[in-house]
Amino acid sequence: MTNLDKANLRAYNQRLNQNKFKKPEEVIGYMSAMQAQEYAYAKWAIGLRMQSPAxxxxxxxxxxxSILRTHVLRPTWHFVLPQDIRWMLSLTAPRINAGNxxxxxxxxxxxxxxNKSFDVFTKAMQGGKQLARAEIAKALNEANIATDDLRLTIILMKAELEQLICSGARQGKxxxxxxxDERAPMxxxxxRDEAVARLVLRYFTSxxxxxxxxFVHWSGLTVADAKAGTEENxxxxxxxxxxxxxxxMGTDVDFSKVKKTGAYxxxxxxxxxxxxxxRDAMVPAKFRDKMGAITFFPTIMFNNQVLGNWGRSIGKKTIDIELKPFGNLTKAQNDAIETAAHRFKKFNGLSQ
Structure with missing residues (x-):
């Protein structure tokens, strides 16, 4: 199995080029958790795996x-399903709290x-009330709880990990x-052993x-956990x-359908x-010195290989996409990237 074989199989198993899903919650359920701190871009990550994304x-x-956004792995923001959030947090929260x-x-x-903060949250949000950070800070300050520096972020994350709060609907932006308990069903x-086995199987399948x-890098769990979960599955x-x-990887892979063509x-x-x-499988050797740009900026992929970075500027009726390739692009690459750009614009509501 070559690096290109790995890259092609990963794109296949992540549903980027086959068997795409109809609904966002189907994507998240299959992937288990998807990193989501850059919210607008994270929505597009879901869209890439949908049949008719919008x-x-x-x-x-x-x-x-139908999907929630919370701190559940490593920790950073992730999308996760309401029906998965309880067992996942029960599994990962102890290690995150220890790290914090x-x-x-x-x-x-x-x-x-x-504990005093949690009482404030319960009283302020009960009955379906959903509060923005500024409103939460105001409620805490009125209870003589300081929210300066990183304290508000810490208190909110701890409340997420303790399964007291999670994401509500957005109010504007x-x-x-x-x-x-008002967003996630019982x-x-x-x-713990079953939770580890479940997460391991889902990760390697998707x-x-x-x-x-x-897996350890993705989940924040231990090598021992990963080995035990793999043995169980x-x-x-x-x-x-x-x-x-x-x-x-999962056993249900049709190798005849594994594709390497196209751009994302x-x-x-x-x-x-x-x-x-x-990440060497997806990054050609000549571009591995640019791993920082590849990790922390949007990335152009062609035939499941990194070609460069890209950015977008979204107006009311226009989207300008700036390509930042690491080298010269061929006509085939440019044509495929243009098609990928059209898909992104369509996702954001533009017809062209």
Whole structure:
């Protein structure tokens, strides 16, 4: 299995070029969690995996709570389904809280302050009220809880991890928070081993071929967790050893349908790149010195290989796309990228 084989299989398993989904929640359910701190771009990441993508469709899913946005892996913002959020947070929150402990102490946010803050949240949001950050800060300040520096961010994240709050509908361009129990249905409790096995299977099915270290990078869990989960799912995973490194993916892969043609304008932090510790499969050797630009900026892909970066400027009736290739583009590449740009514009409501 060559690097190009890995890249082609990853694009295939991530549904970028086959078997696309009808609804945003189907995308998230399959992918399990999708990185989402750059919200506008993150909506496009969902759109890339849909049959008839539209920004307004993804936004509606956020508004209705069909998909939620919270801190659940590593930690950073991710889209996740309401029916998955409880078991995922129960699995990942202990490690995130342990990693955040130094920050909690540095900002002098004690357990007493957290508990007092949580009482404020419960009283302010009960009955379906959804509050923006400024409104939450005001409520906390009125309760003599300081929100300067990073304290508000810390308190909000801790409340997410404790399954007290999660994303609400947006108010204009403002994000809101809602009470967790009012947005996420109660689901059966599963033990930690089952949760690990479930997350491992979903990751390798939707992101494979990938390694144990890739899963650890994506999930924030341990190598021991990854190995235990892989062993539990060994009948449902296909393993390939390449130069002494084991790669895993789901067994239901039709190799005759794995495609390498076409172009994508990937958003920043798209799962095709960000969900692997080692991204060499998607980055030609001559461009690996540009890994910082590849990681932190939107990326042009052609035949599942990185060609450069891109940016967009969105007006009321226009979208200007600026290409920043790392080298000269061929006519075939330019034509394919133009088609990809048209898809992005259509997603954002433009006919041309």
């Amino acid at each position: 920004d307004k469709t993804v936004e509606k899913a956020m508004t209705t709570g 402990a130094t920050m909690y102490r540095k900002q002098e946010v004690t357990e007493a302050i957290f 403002q994000f809101t928070y809602a009470l967790f 689901t059966p409790v599963i033990d 992101h494979g071929p990938a390694t144990i270290n890739d 060994k009948q449902q995973l296909h393993g390939i050893n390449v130069d002494g490194v084991n790669y895993w 304008l990937l958003p920043v932090y798209d799962e095709l790149l960000i969900s692997y510790k080692n």
